[in-house]
Amino acid sequence: MxxxxxxxxxxxxxxxxxxxxxxxxxxxxxxxxxxxxxxxxxxxxxxxxxxxxxxxxxxxxxxxxxxxxxxxxxxxxxxxxxxxxxxxxxxxxxxxxxxxxxxxxxxxMRIFSIPYVFRDEDHLWRFLESEKGKAMxxxxxxxxxxxxxxxDAGSRSFYSQCGTNRPIRRPGDLAGLKVRVQESQTSVRMVQALGGSATPISWGELYTALQQGVVDAAENNPPSFFLSKHFEVCKLYTIDEHTAVPxxxxxxxxxxxxxxxxxxxxxxxxxxxxxxxxxxxxxEATREALEAVKAAGVEVVYPDKAEFQAEVESMHESYRGEPIYDLLQHIKAMQ
Incomplete structure (x- = not known):
């Protein structure tokens, strides 16, 4: 509903x-x-x-x-x-x-939850400030x-190694893991494309869910990871930057x-x-958050994004024939 x-x-x-x-x-x-x-x-x-x-x-x-x-x-x-x-x-x-x-x-708005649409932050903001971005x-x-x-809400990345759960360092590590996502069908499809089991859970309930093993991992931007104190229970932050959701x-x-x-x-x-x-x-908040979680004992890693991108390329093609596919191609072609 x-x-x-x-x-x-x-x-x-x-x-x-x-x-x-x-x-x-x-x-x-x-x-x-x-x-x-x-x-x-x-x-x-x-x-x-x-x-x-x-x-x-x-x-x-x-x-x-x-x-x-x-x-x-x-x-x-x-x-x-x-x-x-x-x-x-x-x-x-x-x-x-x-x-x-x-x-x-x-x-x-589904476009923001499709992984690896935007090359970097400048690319995202060129779109948001364009006529098409404003029209949305x-x-x-x-x-x-x-x-x-x-x-700005930055880029979202996975955090894992919560309790005894295994870490996420490569796409294959997501296989079989229950990963918290927002209430977005596109976000669910993204995690499924990477082999994980997507589990929508409200933000306010997530700390306890991670602590008790209801979910094995989650994904969000650095300031949210820090301010939510999720770093207290998840000790690996994998900066794969799969989506940029404003x-x-x-x-x-x-x-x-x-x-x-x-x-x-x-x-x-x-x-x-x-x-x-x-x-x-x-x-500034992003820089400070990453420094703070490192100081608190979180391992921050920067994986090969190309491996993650390859796993979700079929998801991009799955939109062929839908109106959003034209928007996807328009954004990719932006200089």
Whole structure:
């Protein structure tokens, strides 16, 4: 069942409770200030949260104090799935989600979970800032979700040797391992193509799942590996960089369409400035995370990526005949 397929009774009651707690996601207070409520499930030390703080500051300045963003971090108002549902009914203004689960709303977003599409970080950002990359942000409008920008989430790599489980150093080492993935069918196919058993598990439950052997390995970017403390239970980090999955900054289409053209322009400028700031913070956070996990006893290895790429080439060809195949070839051909 997709995130946007809401159970008529249970989900409606949950959303009604959230709506009552949140009030209006975008409302005017006594001083006629437009207040946008933004919620996310990361803590306040992350580059994402710090970039959002800048976004709020710049929107307030650009609007002359007539617009304000109130930020609710660390899952205060729920989790990613709930935030998306709240955006869809207009009870929350903004949030941040990974592009992987967004493929349930925008088919083209599958491209980010297909392994080894992008050669490097510059290649990824040339695409994200291109007309095709920007156009994808608006393709969730029919689901009442509008993307307004991308945040850097780096490249995802495998971490293993959790407890007594064997390490992942080459593609063949994935055979028979239960690997945690996001709620993305494309991510599931990727792990299966490498010989592993893909197991979707929520982020909040993953530490315990790794510790107790529910899954044998996982994959994520360096800052997430560090901040989640997964390095405490997984002592090998294999930097194969199989996918580059950005974060998507979302706003409720209902909220967006009720802003004036000038307000939309102010908000978009504030988002764009926060994107540039977050990329700077992300690069520093990645460097610091790798140093920290090494200091904590994690072995960080850089395998031959060509071996991993060869294993998933058939996955690329499996999309032949689908619209996404044309997008895949377009990206590969980008200089």
């Amino acid at each position: 997709g995130i946007h397929s809401i159970n008529p009774l249970i989900q409606w009651r949950k959303l009604l409770i959230f709506s009552l707690l949140l009030g209006l996601a975008a409302c005017k207070n006594d001083q006629d200030v437009e207040v946008l409520k933004l919620a996310h499930n990361l803590d306040q030390t992350t580059s994402v949260h710090q970039a959002m703080v800048l976004m709020a500051k710049r929107l307030y300045e650009l609007s002359g104090g007539t617009m304000r963003i109130d930020i609710y971090p660390s899952g205060q108002l729920g989790q990613e799935r709930e935030y998306i549902e709240l955006l869809q009914i207009g009870s929350l203004a903004m949030t941040k989600v990974s592009a992987s689960p967004m493929e349930g709303f925008v088919q083209e 942000l608006a393709k969730g409008e029919d689901k009442r979700l509008r993307g307004v920008g991308y945040y 974060d998507v900054i979302l706003i409720s289409s209902y909220i967006w369409n009720n802003l004036s053209a000038q307000q939309q322009a102010w908000l978009q400028q504030a988002v764009d400035e926060s994107v540039k700031y977050q990329r700077i913070l992300w690069a």
